[in-house]
Amino acid sequence: xxxxxxxxxxxxxxxxxxxxxxxxxxxxxxxxxxxxxxxxxxxxxxxxxxxxxxxxxxxxxxxxxxxxxxxxxxxxxxxxxxxxxxxxxxxxxxxxxxxxxxxxxxxxxxxxxxxxxxxxxxxxxxxxxxxxxxxxxxxxxxxxxxxxxxxxxxxxxxxxxxxxxxxxxxxxxxxxxxxxxxxxxxxxxxxxxxxxxxxxxxxxxxxxxxxxxxxxxxxxxxxxxxxxxxxxxxxxxxxxxxxxxxxxxxxxxxxxxxxx
Amino acid sequence: xxxxxxxxxxxxxxxxxxxxxxxxxxxxxxxxxxxxxxxxxxxxxxxxxxxxxxxxxxxxxxxxxxxxxxxxxxxxxxxxxxxxxxxxxxxxxxxxxxxxxxxxxxxxxxxxxxxxxxxxxxxxxxxxxxxxxxxxxxxxxxxxxxxxxxxxxxxxxxxxxxxxxxxxxxxxxxxxxxxxxxxxxxxxxxxxxxxxxxxxxxxxxxxxxxxxxxxxxxxxxxxxxxxxxxxxxxxxxxxxxxxxxxxxxxxxxxxxxxxxxxxxxxxxxxxxxxxxxxxxxxx
Amino acid sequence: xxxxxxxxxxxxxxxxxxxxxxxxxxxxxxxxxxxxxxxxxxxxxxxxxxxxxxxxxxxxxxxxxxxxxxxxxxxxxxxxxxxxxxxxxxxxxxxxxxxxxxxxxxxxxxxxxxxxxxxxxxxxxxxxxxxxxxxxxxxxxxxxxxxxxxxxxxxxxxxxx
Numbered sequence: 001x002x003x004x005x006x007x008x009x010x011x012x013x014x015x016x017x018x019x020x021x022x023x024x025x026x027x028x029x030x031x032x033x034x035x036x037x038x039x040x041x042x043x044x045x046x047x048x049x050x051x052x053x054x055x056x057x058x059x060x061x062x063x064x065x066x067x068x069x070x071x072x073x074x075x076x077x078x079x080x081x082x083x084x085x086x087x088x089x090x091x092x093x094x095x096x097x098x099x100x101x102x103x104x105x106x107x108x109x110x111x112x113x114x115x116x117x118x119x120x121x122x123x124x125x126x127x128x129x130x131x132x133x134x135x136x137x138x139x140x141x142x143x144x145x146x147x148x149x150x151x152x153x154x155x156x157x158x159x160x161x162x163x164x165x166x167x168x169x170x171x172x173x174x175x176x177x178x179x180x181x182x183x184x185x186x187x188x189x190x191x192x193x194x195x196x197x198x199x200x201x202x203x204x205x206x207x208x209x210x211x212x213x214x215x216x217x218x219x220x221x222x223x224x225x226x227x228x229x230x231x232x233x234x235x236x237x238x239x240x241x242x243x244x245x246x247x248x249x250x251x252x253x254x255x256x257x258x259x260x
Numbered sequence: 261x262x263x264x265x266x267x268x269x270x271x272x273x274x275x276x277x278x279x280x281x282x283x284x285x286x287x288x289x290x291x292x293x294x295x296x297x298x299x300x301x302x303x304x305x306x307x308x309x310x311x312x313x314x315x316x317x318x319x320x321x322x323x324x325x326x327x328x329x330x331x332x333x334x335x336x337x338x339x340x341x342x343x344x345x346x347x348x349x350x351x352x353x354x355x356x357x358x359x360x361x362x363x364x365x366x367x368x369x370x371x372x373x374x375x376x377x378x379x380x381x382x383x384x385x386x387x388x389x390x391x392x393x394x395x396x397x398x399x400x401x402x403x404x405x406x407x408x409x410x411x412x413x414x415x416x417x418x419x420x421x422x423x424x425x426x427x428x429x430x431x432x433x434x435x436x437x438x439x440x441x442x443x444x445x446x447x448x449x450x451x452x453x454x455x456x457x458x459x460x461x462x463x464x465x466x467x468x469x470x471x472x473x474x475x476x477x478x479x480x481x482x483x484x485x486x487x488x489x490x491x492x493x494x495x496x497x498x499x500x501x502x503x504x505x506x507x508x509x510x511x512x513x514x515x516x517x518x519x520x521x522x523x524x525x526x527x528x529x530x531x532x533x534x535x536x537x538x539x540x541x542x543x
Numbered sequence: 544x545x546x547x548x549x550x551x552x553x554x555x556x557x558x559x560x561x562x563x564x565x566x567x568x569x570x571x572x573x574x575x576x577x578x579x580x581x582x583x584x585x586x587x588x589x590x591x592x593x594x595x596x597x598x599x600x601x602x603x604x605x606x607x608x609x610x611x612x613x614x615x616x617x618x619x620x621x622x623x624x625x626x627x628x629x630x631x632x633x634x635x636x637x638x639x640x641x642x643x644x645x646x647x648x649x650x651x652x653x654x655x656x657x658x659x660x661x662x663x664x665x666x667x668x669x670x671x672x673x674x675x676x677x678x679x680x681x682x683x684x685x686x687x688x689x690x691x692x693x694x695x696x697x698x699x700x701x702x703x704x
Binding site: 045047048052095153155156157159160162163164166189190193203 | 550551553554556557558560561562563564565567568569571599601
Binding site: 121122125126127129130132133134135136137141 | 324326350351353356357358360361364366367377378381382
């Protein structure tokens with residue numbers, strides 16, 4: 001019993017220690033932003049790797065999620081004769097919750113894990129140490145560009161996910177299930193607020209999630225053990241930790257903005 | 261006991277490029293270095309040799325300022341490395357180069373871009389000048405024709421040569437070689453040996469080679485330090501060390517299987533163990 | 544270096560796509576068209592019971608949306624709910640004796656304020672108040688009234704000798 005408590009204490013201290021490391025790392029990233037602003041080309045290359053290459057999975061998933069929402073929503077609303085509100089249901093679900101959250105989780109799985117693996121590998125093959133010895137700061141050259149590019153890509157991906165989702169819902173609802181097209185859009189437009197829902201939902205949430213997801217991904221790569229086993233552990237940690245933090249943060253933000 | 265380190269071979273005693281005094285460093289409970297003194301003479305190839313785990317790579321890291329000593333002083337060209345601020349350290353590092361064991365080429369850049377990297381980062385040379393410089397460095401290591409290959413397409417030896425070209429891109433005053441010959445075939449080893457020696461003399465460099473490939477390294481070294489168990493066991497020119505009084509040095513230099521580093525892992529007396537086993541079998 | 548151009552093109556397209564998505568969300572999905580209408584005027588109406596009326600609920604006339612509910616407050620002295628209606632500027636000829644009722648859209652829908660025009664020549668201006676109002680129908684009271692009516696309507700049971 002006491003032993004268990006001791007171990008809990010040790011685990012907590014280790015976790016706090018790691019959190020401290022991660023925060024110091026973040027400060028290093030922010031400090032490198034100045035140098036980075038003189039080399040914007042580095043960000044462009046990373047935007048391609050993290051944003052453009054994530055598009056297929058984001059777009060396809062958004063489409064499917066939207067279509068499922070259309071189907072499920074219809075099945076439940078038709079009993080009340082309230083299928084005219086289907087547009088609102090699909091839009092609000094996506095804009096407030098599913099858009100930013102699912103996009104963040106998919107991003108972590110595809111881009112976050114790739115980031116961690118890439119940086120971990122650079123550490124294991126001594127490329128980072130080599131850069132340091134060449135008097136090039138890896139924070140400015142490697143870490144910060146990836147963090148900034150990912151941070152910029154996340155809201156864009158979430159927006160694309162949400163928009164395609166709504167279109168998918170429209171396709172299923174109107175084309176397949178016969179909901180009135182006018183009702184679908186007009187009800188949605190009447191209820192979905194630009195500031196209350198779109199801003200506080202998709203925009204702010206995806207910005208927060210982008211911060212978190214990229215911070216975790218880059219840090220785990222930087223902190224990984226420089227062995228193949230260490231890298232594989234780190235990539236797993238990235239996906240798991242990002243998922244947990246994103247969902248917890250989602251709860252906090254939802255309570256903050258949408259709570260009654 | 262070894263004498264005090266030399267202050268240069270010439271009568272015109274030139275100050276050594278790297279001066280280590282009283283270096284002590286431990287990792288956890290293990291003592292890596294205990295009160296070590298070293299001098300690296302300018303313009304020469306100095307080899308630091310010893311068994312695996314003796315701390316040779318750690319010594320390079322200490323000289324490069326990547327880790328701090330627990331006690332003692334490390335000076336490079338008169339500057340105390342571990343007391344420099346971040347900016348001064350980076351300035352000093354621009355004058356040093358390190359060749360890592362695996363080459364450490366940047367995997368997303370071509371050979372040309374790898375060699376151009378230090379030039380792009382630290383100079384504002386126009387593109388045509390930069391191209392000429394890079395081609396010159398590649399020519400020096402014999403890889404000018406391979407300039408558009410990616411690191412994944414290079415053999416181990418070629419990767420090291422490319423890394424060497426990158427290491428001389430900024431015309432450093434010193435190059436640190438971390439186990440440059442490990443795992444190489446004889447021809448590649450011969451090429452690397454030739455390159456290290458020729459570049460050192462042609463460019464007026466100071467080279468520090470950390471290795472345990474005794475014969476090869478000794479063939480190009482001007483001066484050798486032998487370290488084990490946290491201390492310098494002996495040092496001198498290769499010919500001098502041949503007649504070293506230390507039995508360990510003799511075993512190490514001549515690759516003898518038994519000597520002060522014993523062949524047998526510590527164990528109780530053999531006859532005793534066999535007899536006990538017999539008794540156990542009969543019982 | 545041609546590779547870099549393709550890369551930059553792809554990144555530019557990606558960013559453009561993202562911005563287009565947000566544009567679509569703003570234009571087609573949300574109520575952005577209402578945002579610009581900050582001019583217009585405000586009138587107040589007092590209700591005994593506003594039911595489930597919320598701020599930003601629509602204000603209609605003859606079924607056409609002419610404004611939104613801007614604020615809902617309680618008058619601490621008369622215990623009436625004071626609802627502020629923001630009417631769009633083009634509807635500036637509402638008679639002062641128009642009435643406001645709180646209605647429900649459909650059976651399960653949200654509640655909104657429906658205006659019925661009166662007959663006076665004078666029109667409502669910024670700060671005027673509507674005198675004729677009809678509070679929201681509270682379901683429990685309705686049912687209660689129905690029950691008492693039903694009870695009083697049924698004849699008393701005949702006394703059998």
